[in-house]
Amino acid sequence: MSNMEIREYTTADKEKLDIFNELAWTSADEEHYRDVEPDFYKKEVVLVAFEGEMIVGYGAMKIDTGVAQIEPLIVLRECKGKGIGSALLSEAEARAKETSVHKVWLETGADWKAKDFYLKHGYVVRAELPNHIGGQTFLLMDKMI
Numbered sequence: 001m002s003n004m005e006i007r008e009y010t011t012a013d014k015e016k017l018d019i020f021n022e023l024a025w026t027s028a029d030e031e032h033y034r035d036v037e038p039d040f041y042k043k044e045v046v047l048v049a050f051e052g053e054m055i056v057g058y059g060a061m062k063i064d065t066g067v068a069q070i071e072p073l074i075v076l077r078e079c080k081g082k083g084i085g086s087a088l089l090s091e092a093e094a095r096a097k098e099t100s101v102h103k104v105w106l107e108t109g110a111d112w113k114a115k116d117f118y119l120k121h122g123y124v125v126r127a128e129l130p131n132h133i134g135g136q137t138f139l140l141m142d143k144m145i
Contacts, residue, residue, distance in 0.1 A: 038065050045095050049084045059088040068096040070106040093145055105142035
């Protein structure tokens with residue numbers, strides 16, 4: 001590998017990268033998944049909660065290979081406690097199930113009120129991420145659906 005060099009990708013490399021990806025990922029998928037070929041379906045879902053014409057909550061979910069990530073889910077402070085967050089989360093999970101998702105995951109602050117919200121909805125803490133975003137401790141949470 002004495003002639004190897006690292007360069008930043010440019011559009012001129014697209015054809016070579018497509019060929020590389022076909023070769024490399026085919027063998028990697030065979031090694032990683034063996035006889036079970038995963039569905040590499042990808043989709044993004046954005047949900048918006050309205051009260052009249054006013055947006056009071058918002059949630060986004062990225063679906064990739066049978067797993068969905070909630071990012072973000074937020075409700076206006078003055079509208080909290082009305083079930084808006086629960087409705088957004090429930091709708092996101094329902095949409096995830098429609099696309100054969102088996103697990104939903106998210107990150108939230110360890111000291112945030114959102115942690116208790118997700119625990120109440122059946123999410124489980126899987127890992128603690130110290131000194132994460134903004135130097136705060138975050139939690140990796142998930143739920144099998």
